Each structure stands twice: as C-alpha cells, then as structure tokens.
Amino acid sequence: MFSKGFRLDDETPGLTWVDLNQGAPTIIAMAHLCSISMSRLQIPDCDLEQLSPEAKAILVATKNSGSISIRGDKNAFEPSERFLAVCVEVEEGRRVEFRCSRDPEQTVRFMNGLRQLCIAGLVMHQLMNDFSLTAAGFTIAKTLDVDAYQSLIELGSDHV
Numbered sequence: 001m002f003s004k005g006f007r008l009d010d011e012t013p014g015l016t017w018v019d020l021n022q023g024a025p026t027i028i029a030m031a032h033l034c035s036i037s038m039s040r041l042q043i044p045d046c047d048l049e050q051l052s053p054e055a056k057a058i059l060v061a062t063k064n065s066g067s068i069s070i071r072g073d074k075n076a077f078e079p080s081e082r083f084l085a086v087c088v089e090v091e092e093g094r095r096v097e098f099r100c101s102r103d104p105e106q107t108v109r110f111m112n113g114l115r116q117l118c119i120a121g122l123v124m125h126q127l128m129n130d131f132s133l134t135a136a137g138f139t140i141a142k143t144l145d146v147d148a149y150q151s152l153i154e155l156g157s158d159h160v
Contacts, residue, residue: 022129027129033118033119034118034125035125037119038124046120046121051116051120052109053152054110054152055113055114057113057149057153058086058113058117060144060149061149061153062089062141063142064090065088066138067088067095067130068123068133069086069088069131070086070129071085071087080101080102081099083099083107083108085099086110086114090153096157097157099156100155100156106155114131121136123137
C-alpha cells in the first residue's frame with residue numbers, strides 16, 4: 001500500500017504522491033497512536049464518558065467482528081466523497097462505511113471517534129489500513145446498548 005522504503009524516522013525523505021494518494025499520513029498517525037497506547041506498561045481504565053457518541057457507535061458496530069479499516073475513494077467526483085472514512089465489518093459479508101457525503105463534518109467526527117479509540121487502547125493497528133478492537137475494546141463494545149447508537153450507525157453506507 002505504501003511506497004517501498006518508507007520509514008518513520010528522521011532520515012525519511014518524505015512521503016511520495018503514491019503514499020499521499022492512499023491516505024498514508026492519517027493511517028500512519030492512527031497506527032502510531034495505537035502503538036503508543038499498546039506500549040504503556042499499565043493501560044488506564046477507559047472512561048466511557050470521555051468517548052464521543054461516534055466512538056461508541058464504532059465500538060457497537062464492530063462488537064462481533066472487531067474489524068475496522070480506514071478507506072478512501074480517490075476517484076470520487078465530490079470532494080466529501082474522497083474523504084477518508086472509518087469502515088467496519090458489522091457481520092461477515094456486510095460492512096458499514098462511516099462516510100456521510102452530505103455531511104462531511106460527520107465523516108470527520110467518525111474519524112475522530114476512531115482516534116479516541118486508538119488513544120484509549122480499545123483499537124490496535126494490524127496491517128496497512130486495517131485495525132481491530134483490542135481485548136478491552138471487545139469487552140467494552142459488548143456492554144454498550146446497540147439501540148442507543150443505531151441512528152449513528154445508520155448514517156454510514158451499507159456495503160455487501
């Protein structure tokens with residue numbers, strides 16, 4: 001996904017157009033937040049009150065699969081449809097992409113929700129643009145009331 005030879009250190013010459021075309025800076029930043037969270041010796045208790053409704057909706061939507069990715073559509077005509085978006089596998093063969101083309105601010109709120117989950121240690125980076133819930137993420141997701149977040153989940157577009 002990212003150009004060959006990309007390293008996250010002081011000697012990095014910079015991202016290429018290919019990297020930028022795939023949302024690498026944002027994906028790398030989210031992965032870095034997960035890394036920082038995972039490297040803590042002691043994971044702090046997650047204060048659910050601190051999480052946005054969007055973060056909780058992502059948890060609820062992924063409580064069974066645990067699968068989260070960041071996706072973009074560089075070929076979309078409308079600028080808001082090119083925004084990076086959180087995409088979750090709700091159940092096998094069905095995913096929801098939290099991209100609200102009529103409300104780009106809402107799309108960004110979902111991305112911020114993912115950021116909160118990364119910082120809280122509820123999401124970990126897997127490979128490339130793929131993330132997953134952590135054990136703590138699964139545990140907390142299963143305690144949340146699906147009905148309380150269903151309207152936010154329905155803002156996302158269904159994909160089969």
